[in-house]
């Protein structure tokens with residue numbers, strides 16, 4: 066969201082109702098929950114994930130539906146029109162790795178370690194305000210490629226994809 070490095074802390078992601086129930090059950094029971102299916106959404110800072118959940122039309126409402134389908138052949142398909150469900154959650158994971166699958170960027174998350182359940186984006190505004198207040202005063206500015214230069218954004222994306230491709234180990 067902000068373009069700044071994630072560091073060593075848990076990474077955050079907003080999940081739909083179905084995933085929120087799985088994560089809640091695992092956290093309550095203290096069991097392992099490693100989702101083998103990739104996500105299309107990359108990892109975020111806590112404040113950035115709270116912001117996404119609060120403002121994204123799909124993530125912020127119980128009756129919201131996806132405006133676009135997303136798919137990676139043989140791995141995951143999410144249909145256009147799929148509902149987020151009655152409640153969502155902002156979830157912390159102990160890690161995340163990115164891979165290219167059929168030419169698309171796919172994210173594999175680790176074990177969930179914390180979650181904030183919500184129904185409407187507005188439910189998160191107090192948590193979001195507190196998270197923003199808790200950020201250091203000397204936080205760096207967002208990188209230039211995150212502003213209004215689409216060419217720079219595309220270059221930054223392609224550089225990241227190159228890094229992932231170089232890191233990929235042969236199977």
Ligand SMILES: [Zn+2]
Nearest residue numbers: 066067110113
């Ligand atoms: Zn961020």
